Amino acid sequence: MAKEPDPITLAIAASQSPRPPSPELEARERLREKHQQAIARLWTKPSACPICGTDRWNVADTVDMPLRDVAPDLAWAIANVKQAYVYVPVGCTNCGYTILFHAGTLDARFNEGYPGRTG
């Protein structure tokens, strides 16, 4: 008798199966490529991972890092949209060590073109 896969195994399999194209996924891919280009231009130091020494990095999708409300003020929380910093994670594919780049800064550098260029 075949045993049913457990829910975690099913969830992992679903996340790894090819996704149908969608405007959101295509937009994410374009943004990732843009950020990858900006990071490649800016990253002039040795690229060895400080944890494991490999240099296999992956630019991930942009994430929001929500600000934490620090005062117990329900009126503030209700009246204000949650604020967030926007970052581009770049992770070592060997050990998982991850660094964050500020997305707005990368966008600005991308739009300026190659840093250090004259004229």
Ligand SMILES: [Zn+2]
């Ligand atoms: Zn590493």
